[in-house]
Amino acid sequence: MKIATWNVNSLKVRLPHVLDWLALNQPDVLCLQETKLQDENFPIAEIAEAGYQTLYSGQKTYNGVALLSRQSGNELITAIPGLEDPQKRVLGAIYNDVRVICIYVPNGEHVTSEKYQYKLKWLAALKDWVRDMLSEHRKLVLLGDFNIAPEECDVHDAKLWEGQVLFSLPEREAFRDVLNLGLTDSFRLFEQPEKSYTWWDYRMMAFRRNMGLRIDHILLSNDLAKTCTACVIDKGTRRLERPSDHAPVMVELAACGLEEPYPENRFPSSPANCQVTSEQVSGFAGNAESASTENYSEGS
DNA sequence: ATGGCTTAACAATTAAGA
Numbered sequence: 001m002k003i004a005t006w007n008v009n010s011l012k013v014r015l016p017h018v019l020d021w022l023a024l025n026q027p028d029v030l031c032l033q034e035t036k037l038q039d040e041n042f043p044i045a046e047i048a049e050a051g052y053q054t055l056y057s058g059q060k061t062y063n064g065v066a067l068l069s070r071q072s073g074n075e076l077i078t079a080i081p082g083l084e085d086p087q088k089r090v091l092g093a094i095y096n097d098v099r100v101i102c103i104y105v106p107n108g109e110h111v112t113s114e115k116y117q118y119k120l121k122w123l124a125a126l127k128d129w130v131r132d133m134l135s136e137h138r139k140l141v142l143l144g145d146f147n148i149a150p151e152e153c154d155v156h157d158a159k160l161w162e163g164q165v166l167f168s169l170p171e172r173e174a175f176r177d178v179l180n181l182g183l184t185d186s187f188r189l190f191e192q193p194e195k196s197y198t199w200w201d202y203r204m205m206a207f208r209r210n211m212g213l214r215i216d217h218i219l220l221s222n223d224l225a226k227t228c229t230a231c232v233i234d235k236g237t238r239r240l241e242r243p244s245d246h247a248p249v250m251v252e253l254a255a256c257g258l259e260e261p262y263p264e265n266r267f268p269s270s271p272a273n274c275q276v277t278s279e280q281v282s283g284f285a286g287n288a289e290s291a292s293t294e295n296y297s298e299g300s
Numbered sequence: 301a302t303g304g305c306t307t308a309a310c311a312a313t314t315a316a317g318a
Contacts, residue, residue: 009317010307034317036308061308062316107318147318166318201318202305213318245306245318 002027003100004250005216006237007145007199011035011066014244015043017237018068019050025234027250028070029095031102033145035064042066057088065091065102065144077101083125098224098253099137101130103144108165116165119147123174131181140221142183145246147215148175150185154214156195166213183219186231186251198233199246207238218251227254 004027008014011032022030030052035042037058044054047068057078058064065088067073073093080090089104103126108119134140149167152158161167179185187196197212206212220228230252238247 013307034307107316109316109318164318199318204304206305215318242306 001029001096001098001253002250003029003031003098003141003143003218003253004248005031005033005102005143005145005218006248007033007104007216007244007246009034009036009244009246011037011043011064012041013242015046017240017244019046021234021237021248022047022050022052022068025248025250027068029073029100030068030248031091031100031143032066032068033064033089033102033104033246034062035066036061037064055091055093057091059086059088063088063104065089065104067091067093067100067102069093069095071095073100075099080122080125080129082128083122085122089122094137097139099133099140101133101140101142101144103142103146105145105147107147108171111163111165111168119165120170120174123171123178127174127177127181130178130183134182134221138221138223140183141218141224141251142178143218143249145215146175146217148172149213149215150175150217153195154197156197156211156213161213166215179219182222184222184225184228186218186220186225186228187214187233187249189225189228190231196233197247198249200238202245216246216249218249220251224253228252229254 008018035058038060039056039058042056047054052068053072054068055073055076056066073095075094077092078090092101106115106119106122109115130142147166148171149155150172155161155167195210197214198216200207200212228251232250234248237243
């Protein structure tokens with residue numbers, strides 16, 4: 001089973017990319033964020049032609065989440081129970097026996113803004129809800145745009161981002177609290193390329209300079225983590241014409257059986273952080289590649 | 301000097317993203 005997440009930053013603009021990506025990658029479930037579509041405008045027919053069913057929860061202009069899937073989903077959820085929130089940021093469904101929860105966490109704007117408080121409140125409500133969900137579902141996937149880079153190695157320049165929204169300690173602690181409920185950051189189950197990110201600013205030639213953050217995540221319950229055989233970021237989409245500023249992330253779960261042996265490249269006891277990787281790269285700080293990226297300037 | 305782009309709304313600017 002392949003499950004993926006992608007913040008498309010307008011499904012209207014990105015529909016061709018999404019259709020191409022589905023055909024190429026054949027996920028069983030693709031979770032989308034920032035569809036920016038009202039439900040009556042959702043492109044059901046085009047996606048059906050590609051062989052995918054659709055569930056969606058959208059609004060005008062902002063936010064909006066969707067689930068594209070081969071099989072139909074059950075037990076739809078469109079909000080965090082008990083959280084007063086008019087913004088469409090949550091969509092859950094069960095596929096086979098896997099509880100999938102697609103989320104678009106508030107951005108937060110700035111640590112001094114009211115939106116940041118909304119973000120923290122939203123994350124606290126998420127934690128309470130996921131705790132309940134985990135008690136009901138042994139196989140649970142929580143994935144989407146978390147708008148949080150959990151560890152230093154998830155940020156191109158940790159000094160620059162220290163204390164800033166997306167990397168501030170309170171939100172990283174909130175992320176950690178969710179993990180501590182019994183979830184695993186699937187990306188860190190495997191050896192990964194250094195400086196792996198899922199988002200790059202449209203400005204400042206950030207993608208070309210790999211000035212990115214890893215803020216899109218796929219978290220797995222213990223039972224599912226044991227079946228996970230891969231987690232990859234597809235940077236290729238960021239090189240397309242009119243790209244989303246986010247790249248898709250996808251996990252592969254073994255078809256069945258919790259007794260599958262770990263794949264060989266996996267770190268079975270690795271915590272959901274990047275200590276191994278950051279030690280590996282510590283000797284390369286300020287290397288030639290990063291030095292060459294310092295030359296960006298329009299002069300004057 | 302701390303921006304630079306992209307999107308949606310709406311019709312020249314504003315809000316928002318991250």
